[in-house]
Amino acid sequence: MTHAYPTPPRAADRKVLGHPVPRIEDRPLVTGHGLYAGDVSFPHQLHMRMVRSSHAHARMVAIDASAARAHPGVVAVWTIDDIADLPPIDFRDPSAAALKPYRQPLLARGRVRYVGDPVAAVFAEDAYVAEDAAELVHLEVEPLAALMDAHELGEFDTGRATEPTVIRHSFGDIDAAFANAHTIVELDLTAGRHSGVPMETRGAIGRYDAARDVLELHGAAKVPHRNKETLVRMLERSPHGIHLFEGHTGGGFGIRGELYPEDVLVLLAAMRLGRPVKWIEDRREHLIAANHSRHQHHHVRAAVDAHGRLLGITDEFFHDQGAYVRTHGARVVGRTMSMLTGPYKVGAYRAVGHFRLTNKTPAATYRAPGRYEGTFVRERLTDAIAQKLGIDGIELRRRNLIAGAEMPYTVAFDEPGAEELILDSGDFPALLDKALAHFKWNDVLADVKRRRAAGEAVGAGMAMFVEESGRGPADGAQISVDSDGAVEIVTGGASVGQGFATAMAQICAEALGVDYAGIRVVHGRTDRIAYGIGAHAARATVMTGGAVNATALALRAKALEYAAELLQTPAAMLDIVDGVVRRRAAQGGPSITLSEIAARVKPGAELLQGRAPGLSAEAWFHSDHTVFPYGAQFAVVRVDRDTGQVTVERVMIAYEVGRAVNPMMLDGQLVGGAIQGVGGALLEEFTYDENGEPLAVTFADYLMPTLRDAPPVDVLITEDFPSPRNPLGLKGGGEGGINAVGAVIAGAIDDAIGLPGAVTQLPVTPQRIRELLRRGGR
Amino acid sequence: MTEKLDITLNINGRDHAIRVEARKTLVDAIRDDCGQTGTHIGCEHGICGACTVILDDQAVRACLMFAVQAQGKRIRTVEGLADGDKLHPLQAAFIKHHGLQCGFCTPGFLMLAVNVLEREPDIGDEELLDVLASNLCRCTGYQNIITAVRAAADEMRRAGAPA
Numbered sequence: 001m002t003h004a005y006p007t008p009p010r011a012a013d014r015k016v017l018g019h020p021v022p023r024i025e026d027r028p029l030v031t032g033h034g035l036y037a038g039d040v041s042f043p044h045q046l047h048m049r050m051v052r053s054s055h056a057h058a059r060m061v062a063i064d065a066s067a068a069r070a071h072p073g074v075v076a077v078w079t080i081d082d083i084a085d086l087p088p089i090d091f092r093d094p095s096a097a098a099l100k101p102y103r104q105p106l107l108a109r110g111r112v113r114y115v116g117d118p119v120a121a122v123f124a125e126d127a128y129v130a131e132d133a134a135e136l137v138h139l140e141v142e143p144l145a146a147l148m149d150a151h152e153l154g155e156f157d158t159g160r161a162t163e164p165t166v167i168r169h170s171f172g173d174i175d176a177a178f179a180n181a182h183t184i185v186e187l188d189l190t191a192g193r194h195s196g197v198p199m200e201t202r203g204a205i206g207r208y209d210a211a212r213d214v215l216e217l218h219g220a221a222k223v224p225h226r227n228k229e230t231l232v233r234m235l236e237r238s239p240h241g242i243h244l245f246e247g248h249t250g251g252g253f254g255i256r257g258e259l260y261p262e263d264v265l266v267l268l269a270a271m272r273l274g275r276p277v278k279w280i281e282d283r284r285e286h287l288i289a290a291n292h293s294r295h296q297h298h299h300v301r302a303a304v305d306a307h308g309r310l311l312g313i314t315d316e317f318f319h320d321q322g323a324y325v326r327t328h329g330a331r332v333v334g335r336t337m338s339m340l341t342g343p344y345k346v347g348a349y350r351a352v353g354h355f356r357l358t359n360k361t362p363a364a365t366y367r368a369p370g371r372y373e374g375t376f377v378r379e380r381l382t383d384a385i386a387q388k389l390g391i392d393g394i395e396l397r398r399r400n401l402i403a404g405a406e407m408p409y410t411v412a413f414d415e416p417g418a419e420e421l422i423l424d425s426g427d428f429p430a431l432l433d434k435a436l437a438h439f440k441w442n443d444v445l446a447d448v449k450r451r452r453a454a455g456e457a458v459g460a461g462m463a464m465f466v467e468e469s470g471r472g473p474a475d476g477a478q479i480s481v482d483s484d485g486a487v488e489i490v491t492g493g494a495s496v497g498q499g500f501a502t503a504m505a506q507i508c509a510e511a512l513g514v515d516y517a518g519i520r521v522v523h524g525r526t527d528r529i530a531y532g533i534g535a536h537a538a539r540a541t542v543m544t545g546g547a548v549n550a551t552a553l554a555l556r557a558k559a560l561e562y563a564a565e566l567l568q569t570p571a572a573m574l575d576i577v578d579g580v581v582r583r584r585a586a587q588g589g590p591s592i593t594l595s596e597i598a599a600r601v602k603p604g605a606e607l608l609q610g611r612a613p614g615l616s617a618e619a620w621f622h623s624d625h626t627v628f629p630y631g632a633q634f635a636v637v638r639v640d641r642d643t644g645q646v647t648v649e650r651v652m653i654a655y656e657v658g659r660a661v662n663p664m665m666l667d668g669q670l671v672g673g674a675i676q677g678v679g680g681a682l683l684e685e686f687t688y689d690e691n692g693e694p695l696a697v698t699f700a701d702y703l704m705p706t707l708r709d710a711p712p713v714d715v716l717i718t719e720d721f722p723s724p725r726n727p728l729g730l731k732g733g734g735e736g737g738i739n740a741v742g743a744v745i746a747g748a749i750d751d752a753i754g755l756p757g758a759v760t761q762l763p764v765t766p767q768r769i770r771e772l773l774r775r776g777g778r
Numbered sequence: 779m780t781e782k783l784d785i786t787l788n789i790n791g792r793d794h795a796i797r798v799e800a801r802k803t804l805v806d807a808i809r810d811d812c813g814q815t816g817t818h819i820g821c822e823h824g825i826c827g828a829c830t831v832i833l834d835d836q837a838v839r840a841c842l843m844f845a846v847q848a849q850g851k852r853i854r855t856v857e858g859l860a861d862g863d864k865l866h867p868l869q870a871a872f873i874k875h876h877g878l879q880c881g882f883c884t885p886g887f888l889m890l891a892v893n894v895l896e897r898e899p900d901i902g903d904e905e906l907l908d909v910l911a912s913n914l915c916r917c918t919g920y921q922n923i924i925t926a927v928r929a930a931a932d933e934m935r936r937a938g939a940p941a
Contacts (some may be wrong), residue, residue: 022873030869032816032856034827036882039815127806128799199820199828199882250818250882251916283821302863336881497880497917620887664876666917672879675919699825699914707911707920 002459004724008659012478017510017728018368020664023502024517025495028248028597029406035247037203037219042276045205046075048266049130050285051120051137053112056148056359056692058141060110063677067136068122073129076273077137078121080107083268089259090230092223095329102156102164104324104362106261106268112141113323114359115694116288121265123273126340127280137312137668146692150297150320150356162357165330169337169413177312181303185384191373192763193295193320196366196676197704200250201281205268208274213241215267220244222257224524225492225532230259230327235267242267246524252496254365254536255291258327261702268777274517283698292686293366296336297319298377306375308396309387312348315340315377319355330355332363333368334777335468336397338421341411342378342466343428344400360691365536367673368735371467372680372742374763378462379743387756393747394436394588397464401428407721421468422629426656428464435632435654436717445652448751457639457754458649461747463740466630469732472623478571479555480616484602485579485595487514489551492520492532497667498734504543504548506661507728511552513576514594537626538732541661546621546726555617562597562607562615628722629731631655633674633740635711637748641773644766646682646749648709651741654665654716658723658731666733671713673737679705679743680738682763713737753778787813787847790858798845804838805829808844808855816856816885820914825915830886831855837893856885859892867937868892868930877926879917886913891927899935906931 009246065077076082088103108119120137124130147154147162154162178184205218215237220227224244232239247383249256262279269277281289298317304310319333331351331615337351338512366372386396402409402428412420435441444460451458478490493500501521509516522528533539556576563581564571567590575584582591599613600607634652639645651674660666683703687695696702722729746759749769761768772778782797789812796811803822806842807830809815820828822841829840859866868888873875877886887910894901894909901909906927915923 010786023876026873027865029878029884030856030865030872030888031860032814032885034816034881036815038809038819041810081876197916199826199880199914200818201820248882249880251880253916280819283823354845429792497882499879634828668876668922671919671921672917673919676916689922698823699821704914704916705920706914707907707924710920712921716874 002047005727008727008729010719014510015628016506016516017661018659020662021506021516023499023665024505024519024602025499025501036200036250037205037247037520038280040205040218040247041204041278042207045276045278046123046125046126046269046273047130048120048269048277048279049122049134050262051122051134052285052289053108053119054115055112055143056146057144058112059144060108060112061140061142062302063120064138064743065120068133071129071136072135073123073125074133076123076744078107079119080105080109081128083107086264086268087234088494089261089264089327090234091329092230092327096165099164099325099329101160102325102357104261104326106264110563114361116285117132117323120262122250123269125275130302145600146359148358148688148690148692150318152610153316156357159755163354163493164325165355166329167333167337167353167355168351168415169418170350170415171413174310174314174348174350175627177348177530178303181304181311183304183388184301184305185381185388186301187378187381187384189298189377189758190294191294191376192680192762193292193686194680195291195293196253196255197702198251198253198256201262201283201286202256202262203280204263204266204447204544205276205278206270207276207401207437208270213273215242216245217263217267218245218247220257220524221249222252222494222496222536223534224494231264231769234264243527246494249496250360252535253367254369255293256496257494258291258364267569270279275491283699287697287702288694291326291364292322292361293363293369294373294680295363296373300377300381302381302385304385308385308391308399311398313341313346315351317353319353319617320360320363321355321357322360323357324362326364328364332365336374338419339371339468340374341376341464342375343464345402360688361686367676368467370741371465371739372677374480375465375740376742376746377462380746381742382564383747383750385758394462398429398432401432403466404430422625424723425726426630427721428630431630432464432632433719434718435716438654439634439652439714440633447635457537457641457752459748459751460634460636461744461751462632462634463747464632465740465741466628467538467628467732467736467739468628469538470540470623470627471537472543474620475533475543475547476529476614476618477544477551478529478618479551480614481594481598483595483599485593485598486518486520487512488520488522489548490528490667491544491548491657492529493540494496494524494534496535496711498535498669499662500540502665503545505663506554507548508544510550512556514579538734542627542732543621543623545661545730547619549728550619550621551617554619558617559597559615562601563592565607566592566600573754613753616735622727625725625730627712627725629655629657629733629736631736633744635744635748637745637752639749639752639769641778644769646764646769648678648711650714651711652714653737654718655736656718656721657733658721659719659729660717661730663717666717667715670715670731670737674741675705675715676708677738678745679739680763681742683709780936785846787812787845787848787853789853789855796822798811800844801844802845803841804843804845804848808840814857818882818885820883824866827882827890830889830913832889832893835897837890846860854889856888859888866892867933868927871926871930874920875926875929877918877922883913886922887915895931895934899938
């Protein structure tokens with residue numbers, strides 16, 4: 001069991017931690033001085049262009065690259081034959097052996113399996129020339145039938161089915177639960193195929209420094225250290241001989257920063273062609289080549305007693321993975337089922353997840369992976385039970401919520417190796433009460449009712465959700481003070497635009513006693529710190545923040561020790577304020593700045609007396625268990641019965657975060673996540689025709705919310721239950737905003753059109769609304 | 779197609795003599811040939827607005843124009859907004875109101891908003907929102923962008939009002 005830490009102070013008792021201070025990363029970003037992947041260039045660089053399959057499924061007969069190779073300015077054209085010695089893109093974590101044959105090769109081998117599958121790579125002096133030449137590469141194929149429905153089982157290779165694995169999670173006596181049920185409720189639900197789609201497309205710049213024998217990958221993001229580990233395995237290089245560099249990242253959302261074929265290709269080409277190689281993805285490529293997500297079909301059943309209490313839930317679902325298994329293996333399937341019961345006490349549970357391949361772009365994680373999908377399923381189910389038993393939806397949820405007194409609450413599964421969840425702290429019913437009061441929910445409902453009576457198709461929906469954050473096992477940090485008094489934090493964390501540097505600076509400033517605004521924060525640089533996990537699963541603030549806190553406290557102790565000797569005052573009587581060490585509670589008196597101390601502990605300094613030189617420290621934070629923030633979300637929507645257009649009028653989120661490092665940034669995460677969720681609920685969908693031709697390949701077909709689609713989002717942040725699993729009481733905030741959006745909008749639409757249970761599929765496009773209205777006789 | 783033309787682009791008051799193919803887009807020329815990488819490329823088909831720059835007095839999408847078409851015009855990019863160390867009111871407002879997260883769409887939004895507020899300082903709120911709805915942001919959910927632009931508009935009006 002993880003160590004339980006005491007309750008940390010609230011923001012009111014702190015100087016900068018917990019306060020909504022401006023971000024330190026903003027100035028270069030508003031003045032045009034960011035360093036995104038596209039902004040990285042090296043002298044004499046080549047440009048790579050991918051040739052991609054235009055067939056969803058076909059046997060490759062021949063590739064004729066002769067015209068492309070002869071094109072002026074082209075240096076090389078590679079097919080799989082040119083790099084046959086390289087393994088496919090490997091899994092980040094050890095994965096089941098059964099998944100290995102389904103990994104994606106760097107370039108298509110034998111078959112093309114989706115439109116967008118990389119077939120060849122062209123390297124040329126100029127990006128325009130590379131694109132010209134790519135059009136000259138001719139791929140001869142024998143088309144095969146495209147498998148486009150994850151319900152259907154096909155053949156991946158001879159003797160190998162399109163179902164790499166089936167994952168099961170269960171607990172309790174499910175047969176007894178259904179045998180004893182007062183009522184059984186059954187639903188078929190589909191979460192649509194969509195994804196993170198950051199504003200910056202992917203990019204990778206490979207460079208080989210022959211002088212030092214170091215291979216460099218620029219444009220890295222999210223998990224640079226983890227990707228380095230994978231690259232070390234794939235390229236068989238020494239860890240000291242390869243480094244990744246993260247600059248600014250134009251949005252991550254789970255999909256950016258994973259290791260893709262293009263990342264490995266620029267590295268290989270940099271070595272083999274002897275010149276830096278730059279690749280910048282275009283938007284069409286992004287929409288057909290970067291990870292898709294979310295697409296699952298669920299058949300879910302609930303057994304409830306006469307009061308609507310959940311005796312048991314079974315869920316069989318089909319996860320539409322697309323053409324290959326990428327870096328996460330089958331993780332999204334596992335997380336979907338482990339988190340599906342969410343905030344509710346369920347007597348028995350049996351989930352079966354079919355991990356199925358289709359001839360579509362491969363899928364992986366997108367912000368709140370498995371939870372957006374699972375919450376949609378669970379809360380649709382809850383709505384349906386309430387409807388069937390004639391119980392108010394909020395009352396039904398209240399009857400099933402895990403009580404505060406039951407925390408910490410363990411959800412353990414029968415299957416060996418299925419990770420148990422130990423919900424660390426909180427009070428779900430209390431948050432629900434707070435949220436209802438804060439958003440004046442009864443008034444909202446009364447207003448909806450009044451407007452509906454006046455003829456408007458307006459409705460309200462709500463959902464409860466649990467998030468998971470702060471995955472370990474460990475993070476380290478190094479902090480140093482230079483002779484100018486400037487503080488630098490070196491972390492193994494990553495910034496995907498979420499304000500990582502500011503959060504780390506606030507934590508350091510509070511612990512050390514310096515101004516946060518002048519702190520430099522290093523992230524995503526494998527050459528600066530050997531270990532790191534990066535920014536995923538809302539872990540950075542919790543885990544890297546924990547390491548920065550521990551390190552800043554160690555550095556503080558060191559500074560006070562030296563200051564005590566220099567000022568001839570016991571360390572316990574000293575404090576550090578704005579970088580100056582002075583006596584506590586005393587105006588005037590002797591003082592010394594951190595820069596002066598740094599100058600006094602240089603190598604060879606008399607003061608050291610055998611201690612290591614430098615005003616710096618390194619410390620670690622370990623955690624065996626994730627922490628579980630949670631929330632309640634609400635929405636009000638209006639439906640235009642003629643056009644099928646849904647307008648989201650308001651979204652409300654109440655979110656328990658333990659302690660917020662920066663409430664302004666947390667609010668930004670929750671609001672931004674909510675609006676992304678609106679996209680997935682109403683607009684965004686990667687659609688295909690029956691032959692596997694993708695139909696959403698531009699922003700004219702793949703519709704993301706604009707300002708006119710974005711409703712106001714009210715946020716209530718609560719800090720009632722600091723996590724006992726880290727000293728600052730933190731719970732992650734990056735994914736909560738999006739978690740329940742699909743669920744609440746579905747419920748609100750049902751309510752608006754007066755057809756309970758009507759919405760079974762996301763996104764709810766105008767066409768689908770019109771169809772629902774037709775079928776419902778409305 | 780590969781024949782190159784000598785042109786001069788005037789960006790933020792400085793001339794850049796460059797040699798580009800006729801097919802080179804304005805945004806590629808600004809970034810790659812003139813080294814001004816603050817202007818970003820988000821979609822290359824004129825929808826996201828990340829590449830918005832001001833051409834003479836018009837906000838345009840630099841991915842939808844050829845560089846040769848911008849010769850002889852005054853191009854303004856995000857690098858030209860601040861006056862030395864002093865940020866433009868819109869830049870300051872974006873920081874103050876947390877109008878950016880990853881920052882990738884920010885230069886486009888800034889140029890779009892600068893242009894509309896310079897041309898129509900008294901623009902109505904609904905019209906302002908319509909203009910801002912022409913660019914995409916994936917991080918913020920737009921609320922703080924709206925707040926920042928409204929705040930900057932107020933400040934620019936106050937600064938521009940006769941004493």
